[in-house]
Amino acid sequence: MYDYLIVGSGLYGAVCARLLADSGRRVRVVERRSHIGGNVFTEEREGIVIHSYGAHIFHCSNQEIWDFVNRFASFRPFVNRPVSISGGKLYSLPFNMFTFNQLWGVTSPDEARAIIEQERLVLDREPRNLEEQALSMVGKTIYDLLIRGYTTKQWQRDPKELPPWIIKRLPLRFTYDNNYFNDTYQGIPDGGYTKLIQGLLRDIKVDTSVDFLNSRTELAAQAKHVIYTGALDEFFGYDLGVLEYRGLRFEHDRFESENVLGNAVINYGDEDVPYTRRIEHRHFSPTNSTVSIVSREYPTAWRPGDIPFYPVNSPHNETLHRKYCERIAEFKNYHIGGRLADYRYYDMHQVVGAAMKFARSLTTG
Numbered sequence: 001m002y003d004y005l006i007v008g009s010g011l012y013g014a015v016c017a018r019l020l021a022d023s024g025r026r027v028r029v030v031e032r033r034s035h036i037g038g039n040v041f042t043e044e045r046e047g048i049v050i051h052s053y054g055a056h057i058f059h060c061s062n063q064e065i066w067d068f069v070n071r072f073a074s075f076r077p078f079v080n081r082p083v084s085i086s087g088g089k090l091y092s093l094p095f096n097m098f099t100f101n102q103l104w105g106v107t108s109p110d111e112a113r114a115i116i117e118q119e120r121l122v123l124d125r126e127p128r129n130l131e132e133q134a135l136s137m138v139g140k141t142i143y144d145l146l147i148r149g150y151t152t153k154q155w156q157r158d159p160k161e162l163p164p165w166i167i168k169r170l171p172l173r174f175t176y177d178n179n180y181f182n183d184t185y186q187g188i189p190d191g192g193y194t195k196l197i198q199g200l201l202r203d204i205k206v207d208t209s210v211d212f213l214n215s216r217t218e219l220a221a222q223a224k225h226v227i228y229t230g231a232l233d234e235f236f237g238y239d240l241g242v243l244e245y246r247g248l249r250f251e252h253d254r255f256e257s258e259n260v261l262g263n264a265v266i267n268y269g270d271e272d273v274p275y276t277r278r279i280e281h282r283h284f285s286p287t288n289s290t291v292s293i294v295s296r297e298y299p300t301a302w303r304p305g306d307i308p309f310y311p312v313n314s315p316h317n318e319t320l321h322r323k324y325c326e327r328i329a330e331f332k333n334y335h336i337g338g339r340l341a342d343y344r345y346y347d348m349h350q351v352v353g354a355a356m357k358f359a360r361s362l363t364t365g
Contacts, residue, residue, distance in 0.1 A: 001026075001222065001223065001224065002026045002027060002028045002222055002223040002224070003020070003025040003026045003027065003223065003224050003225065004016075004017075004020050004025055004026075004027050004028075004223055004224070004225050004226070004227055004362075005027075005028050005029075005030065005219060005220065005222060005223035005225070005226045005227070006027060006028070006029045006030070006226075006227045006229070007030055007212045007226065007227065007228045007229055007230055008029075008030075008031060008032075008038065008228070008229030008230055008338065008340075009029050009031040009036040009037060009038065009197065009201065009206060009208075010037060010038025010039065010040065010197075010229060010338060010339070010351075011038070011040060011197075011338075011348060011351045011352055011355065012229050012337050012338030012339070012351050012354065012355045013029060013038075013227065013229045013338065013355075014029070014036070014037075014197050014200040014201050015068075015200060015351075015352055015355035015356060015359065016227055016337070016355050016358065016359045017029050017200065017201060017204050018072075018200045018201070018204070019355075019356065019359035019360065019363065020359055020362065020363065021203070021204050023363040025363070027204050027205070028204075028205045028206075028207070028222070028223065029201060029204060029205065029206045029207070030206075030207050030210040030212050030219060031206065031207065031208045031209075031210065032209070032210065032211045032212070032230075033208065033209070034208050034209050035194075035208060036194065036197050036198070036201060036206060036208065037193060037194050037197040038053075039053040039054070039056075039307070039309070040053070040056050040193040040194075040196075040197070040348065041053060041193065041194055041197075042191075042192030042193045042194045042195075043192070043194065044191075044192070045293060046254075046289050046291055046293070047287050047288060047289035048281050048282050048285075048287050048289050048291075048292070048293050049191060049192040049281060049284065049285045049287070050192075050252070050281050050293060050295075051192075051193075051279065051281060051284065051295075052250075053248075053250070053307070053309075054248060054250070054279070054295075054297060054309075055264065055265060055279050055284070056188075056193060056348060057078055057080045057180075057181070057186060057187075057188060057284075058075065058185075058186070058187055058188065058189075058348050058349065059080075059181040059183040059185065059186040059187075059347070059349065060183050060184070060185055060347075060349035060353075061182075061183045061184040061185065062349065062353065063184075063185075064356075065349050065352050065353050065356070066184075066185040066349075068352065068356065069189075069196060069352060071199075072196055072199030072200050072202075073189035073190065073191070073193075073195045073196035073199050074189065074190045075187035075188065075189055075190070076187055076188060076189075076190050076285070076286075077186065077187050078186060078187050078188045078284060079179050079180075079181075079186055080179070080180040080181060080186070080264070080265065081093075081178045081179065081180065081263070081264075082180060082263070082264075082265035082266065082267055082277075083263055083265075083266055083267070084146055084150070084266070084267040084268070084269050085266060085267070085268055085269065085270075086145050086146055086149070086268075086269030086270055087145060087269075087270065089102070090102075091103070091145075091146060092178045093146075093178065093180065093267065094170055094171040094172070094173065094178070094180055095138060095142060095146075095170070095171070095172050095173065096171075096173040096174075096175060096176060096177055096178050097109065097112065097173070097174060097175055097176045097177075098176055098178055099142075099146075100112035100115075100174075103141060103142070103145075104141075109174035109175070112174055113174060115139070115141075116138060116139050116142075118139070119138075119139025119140050119141060120135065120136055120137070120138070120139045121135035121136045121139070121140075122136070123136055126164075127164040128164065129159065129160045129161065129162060129163065129164055130151060130159040130160070130162035130163065130164055130166050130167050131143070131148075131158075131159040131160045131162075132160075132164065133164035133165075133167050133168065134147050134148075134159070134167045137167070137172060138172060145269065146269050147159070147167070147269075149269045149270055149271040150267055150268070150269045150276060151166075151167075152271060153271060153273075153274075153275075153276050153299055154246070154276050154299050155246055155299070155310075155312070156246065156299055156301065163313060163314070183349075188284050188285060190285065191285075192285070212228075212230070213230070213234065213235065220333075224333065225333050225334075225335065226331075226333060226334050226335070227334075227335045227336075227337065228328075228334055228335070228336050228341060229336070229337060229338035229339075229340060229341050230340050230341060231243065231308060231340045231341070231343075232321065232324035232325065232327075232328060232336065232340075232341055232343070233320070233321075233324055234304065235324075235328065236324060236327060236328075238304060240320060240323055240324060240327075241320050242304060243311065243317050243320060243321060243324075243343060244302070244311070244312040244314070244317055245302040245306075245308035245309060245310060245311055245312060246299060246302060246309055246310040246312060247299070247300040247301060247302035247303075247306050247307070247308070247309060248297055248298065248299060248300060248307075248309045249297075249298040249299075249300045250295050250296070250297060250298070251275075251295065251296045251298070252293055252294070252295050252296075253293070253294045253295075253296070254291060254292075254293055255291060255292045255293075255294065256290075256291055257291070257292050258282070258289075258290060258291075258292060259280075259282075259292065260280055260292045260294050261278060261280040261283075261294060262280075263280065263283060264279065264280055264281075264283035264284055265277060265278075265279055266278050274298055275296040275297055275298045276297050276298070276299060277296075277297050278294055278295065278296050278297075279294065279295045279297070280292060280293075280294045281293050281294075281295065308340060310345055311339075311343045311344065311345060313343070313344075313345075317343070318343075321343040335358070335362075337354060337355065337358055338351060338354075338355075339351060
């Protein structure tokens with residue numbers, strides 16, 4: 001008999017497993033996929049660490065969280081400085097003085113502010129959708145060139161149909177600072193995120209290629225408590241309806257070159273370019289490889305059974321998720337958490353912090 005059966009070996013499940021095991025609890029982890037780590041899984045090909053499900057950069061300003069993950073993997077500094085290609089020209093991201101110079105030739109913050117202020121959409125109410133939010137923040141030029149096409153591709157929806165909070169994450173700076181994140185700590189584990197997950201799960205029983213939902217009665221009977229990190233609608237057989245996600249498809253190109261893109265991340269803002277970005281993995285971690293692998297990310301329509309990436313937090317989906325939460329709350333020995341169970345877009349440090357808080361509530365209560 002285990003004290004806790006954890007369903008899912010992504011960051012949330014792995015952090016919970018580590019802290020519970022360290023407190024003396026008997027823990028078992030089951031994972032549907034053939035590998036651990038969920039969507040942060042990385043693998044090595046020809047001496048290059050590949051982010052198999054899209055690029056991940058760990059960033060936070062919480063020293064406790066940073067110190068915690070560094071216990072299980074050695075992080076090397078990495079600053080994300082993406083660029084965007086739109087209309088045949090290249091622009092610096094996030095929006096900063098380099099971007100404004102590339103757009104308008106301005107060289108001072110006052111000049112840039114004046115243009116943006118002139119172009120901004122002025123509302124006497126809160127923005128109701130992503131388009132209004134973007135236009136009220138940065139104006140028409142930046143929206144049309146660097147936001148609208150990329151967002152339409154990424155979410156497969158007109159920006160007018162998307163909630164305003166999505167674009168609020170994007171920094172706007174009047175300095176020559178193209179560091180995408182504002183956080184104190186930024187880095188990537190040496191050897192990739194699989195090294196981090198392996199460290200978290202060391203000496204814990206982990207079984208991959210095990211679909212909990214196909215054997216839930218048998219598996220749950222082997223533990224006093226279940227921590228479920230999967231999708232709630234799938235747990236209940238979608239009987240109230242299906243929660244929506246945005247899907248992704250990846251294509252990997254191999255080049256006989258040590259530098260193809262010149263940068264780790266390049267976004268593509270034109271709608272007629274079918275992919276949203278290209279990732280050259282060798283720029284994330286040092287390598288002596290003489291080749292390069294570049295991944296293209298294609299947004300796809302998501303269907304049950306596909307890997308979910310980004311929740312579509314529309315009012316309908318939020319209401320449906322609340323109903324599923326109410327139902328699983330009736331399962332007294334079940335706990336839920338993580339990106340899928342919470343139906344939230346979390347950064348990695350948020351997942352780690354939430355798992356740390358939850359696991360400690362179980363061990364100190």
